[in-house]
Amino acid sequence: MSSEQVPLSAAALDAADPLASLRDTFSIPSGVIYLDGNSLGALQKGIAERIDRVVKQQWGEGLIRSWNDTDWYEMPMRVGDRIAPLIGAGAGEVVVGDSTSVSLFRVVAAGLGLQPSRNVIVTERGNFPSDLYILEGLQGLRPNLEIRQAAAGQDPAELLDERTALLVLTQVDYKSGLIRDMKRLTDAARTAGALAVWDLSHSTGIIPVELNASGADFAIGCGYKYLNGGPGAPSYTWVAPRLVGRVAQPLAGWLGHKDPFAFTPEYVPAPGIRRFITGTQQVLSLAALDEAMKIWEKISIAQVRAKSTLQTNRFIAQVEARCEGLGLTLASPREAAVRGGQVSFTHEQGYAVMQALIARGVIGDFRAPNLLRFGFSPLYLSFAEIDRAVDALAEILTARSWDDPRFTEKRRVT
Numbered sequence: 135m136s137s138e139q140v141p142l143s144a145a146a147l148d149a150a151d152p153l154a155s156l157r158d159t160f161s162i163p164s165g166v167i168y169l170d171g172n173s174l175g176a177l178q179k180g181i182a183e184r185i186d187r188v189v190k191q192q193w194g195e196g197l198i199r200s201w202n203d204t205d206w207y208e209m210p211m212r213v214g215d216r217i218a219p220l221i222g223a224g225a226g227e228v229v230v231g232d233s234t235s236v237s238l239f240r241v242v243a244a245g246l247g248l249q250p251s252r253n254v255i256v257t258e259r260g261n262f263p264s265d266l267y268i269l270e271g272l273q274g275l276r277p278n279l280e281i282r283q284a285a286a287g288q289d290p291a292e293l294l295d296e297r298t299a300l301l302v303l304t305q306v307d308y309k310s311g312l313i314r315d316m317k318r319l320t321d322a323a324r325t326a327g328a329l330a331v332w333d334l335s336h337s338t339g340i341i342p343v344e345l346n347a348s349g350a351d352f353a354i355g356c357g358y359k360y361l362n363g364g365p366g367a368p369s370y371t372w373v374a375p376r377l378v379g380r381v382a383q384p385l386a387g388w389l390g391h392k393d394p395f396a397f398t399p400e401y402v403p404a405p406g407i408r409r410f411i412t413g414t415q416q417v418l419s420l421a422a423l424d425e426a427m428k429i430w431e432k433i434s435i436a437q438v439r440a441k442s443t444l445q446t447n448r449f450i451a452q453v454e455a456r457c458e459g460l461g462l463t464l465a466s467p468r469e470a471a472v473r474g475g476q477v478s479f480t481h482e483q484g485y486a487v488m489q490a491l492i493a494r495g496v497i498g499d500f501r502a503p504n505l506l507r508f509g510f511s512p513l514y515l516s517f518a519e520i521d522r523a524v525d526a527l528a529e530i531l532t533a534r535s536w537d538d539p540r541f542t543e544k545r546r547v548t
């Protein structure tokens with residue numbers, strides 16, 4: 135073996151990690167190795183103080199005066215400006231509010247409105263279920279709408295044709311972590327005369343995203359995963375600047391109006407992305423997300439992606455070396471270039487194995503029917519922790535300690 139092939143020790147990798155010091159800005163309980171930042175990002179230390187200030191001073195003392203005296207009114211756009219550089223969007227192009235599902239409804243309906251002579255949406259069967267449900271809900275409102283779902287392993291581009299209004303895809307698959315080629319698929323949609331809508335929930339904050347450069351038309355994504363905005367953090371919405379001035383969204387509300395405080399009975403949309411606001415923004419949740427996003431003032435997505443790749447590669451290599459013959463099969467791409475920030479393995483007893491891991495403080499999650507899912511947030515995860523997580527997994531599988539009624543009983547949230 136040449137010296138380059140000798141795997142580096144976790145200690146050496148941690149010593150050379152330019153992001154290592156960020157760990158101290160998070161409050162992660164001792165004894166926990168957190169491998170679920172792709173599902174609910176961890177808490178940063180400044181957030182509790184920020185929320186406390188917004189509640190006690192701005193709300194408690196300022197009362198309604200705070201709508202003018204603080205930045206409450208501008209928050210959906212200001213937090214959007216913090217997210218924009220991570221997704222290849224410009225200042226003033228992103229707005230934040232409501233859940234991802236609701237934001238998806240708005241952009242898909244807006245996109246359909248631009249394509250009155252077409253009635254097909256192309257997506258994939260394996261898309262995040264909420265995204266499929268939202269499309270079905272729209273179908274209930276527009277009965278002639280047809281939804282085509284690419285089967286597992288099928289290229290969604292094959293389903294595009296002259297009747298296709300929209301291609302609606304999630305860039306990084308929530309189960310496998312496979313990264314879809316945004317540029318290629320957006321180009322394919324354009325060639326067919328369709329518009330491309332991207333869900334960036336498992337992309338933003340973990341892989342570089344280039345919305346403007348790839349020619350995308352609409353994008354939305356989640357605030358509580360790699361962005362660490364907290365449980366139920368609001369989502370973000372982007373519409374290509376060339377389209378935003380002529381789209382109508384179906385949940386038009388007063389705060390997306392050009393002049394909300396004119397209180398006119400006629401709706402006139404705000405000129406830009408602000409028209410995608412419906413009602414009053416979630417000020418407390420926006421404050422948490424705003425605070426969480428400050429970390430990006432110090433780091434770049436390229437640094438995060440570089441560390442993420444090292445971490446997921448290491449996890450796969452170690453699990454495969456140490457858990458051979460113990461029933462695990464890699465369910466994520468082996469090639470790092472098309473793998474996002476998570477690694478999934480199947481195991482027949484996946485649920486129980488994950489419960490046994492969680493009981494040991496190694497927190498990942500389980501996705502039916504048999505998937506163990508591990509998310510790696512480079513902002514707060516060390517290489518030493520990855521090695522310790524593999525130790526725990528190997529021990530649980532070798533000793534079959536998952537085979538215990540404590541671990542097999544299903545709980546509501548997996």
Ligand SMILES: *Cc1c(COP(=O)(O)O)cnc(C)c1O
Pocket residue numbers: 233234235236262264265304308333335336356369
């Ligand atoms: C997490 C996730 C969502 C979450 O939607 P909410 O409505 O914010 O709960 C939607 N789509 C995808 C692809 C996701 O991964």
